[in-house]
Amino acid sequence: MVPEIDQQRFAEAHAAGGLVVDVRNSGEYRAGHVPGARSAPLPDLPLALAGLPRNRPVYVICQSGGRSAQATSLLRQLGYDAHSVNGGTAAWIEAGRPAVTGAAPGAPTATPEEAR
Numbered sequence: 001m002v003p004e005i006d007q008q009r010f011a012e013a014h015a016a017g018g019l020v021v022d023v024r025n026s027g028e029y030r031a032g033h034v035p036g037a038r039s040a041p042l043p044d045l046p047l048a049l050a051g052l053p054r055n056r057p058v059y060v061i062c063q064s065g066g067r068s069a070q071a072t073s074l075l076r077q078l079g080y081d082a083h084s085v086n087g088g089t090a091a092w093i094e095a096g097r098p099a100v101t102g103a104a105p106g107a108p109t110a111t112p113e114e115a116r
Contacts, residue, residue: 002069002076005083007091010059020059021052023071024089032099034061034092039103042067045074054080061085061092 005013014020020037022029029039040048042062052058058080062068068084075082085092093099 002072003083004086006086010085018059023062023067032101035100058082062088064088064090
């Protein structure tokens with residue numbers, strides 16, 4: 001069973017500086033993401049593990065909850081205190097919470113596949 005966090009508790013954790021990892025593809029991320037969320041598309045998640053701390057909770061978000069549940073399961077198997085955000089970015093935005101567009105600072109503007 002994958003631990004989930006509801007939108008209200010996630011909003012509180014986010015406001016307190018919680019670490020958010022967005023596992024959607026880069027195009028989805030650029031279209032709108034939770035402020036401060038790190039982009040780590042699900043297929044590339046293993047490459048992002050070195051930058052994730054094990055000493056604090058990690059809140060994993062996608063569009064609606066499916067990919068974040070997969071990523072959370074993987075992270076928990078590897079010893080991370082990971083929690084899937086119930087309802088994902090769609091529920092975050094639907095609740096009127098802020099979203100940021102564009103790539104993360106320092107991130108490439110397109111994946112090699114998207115640049116073709």
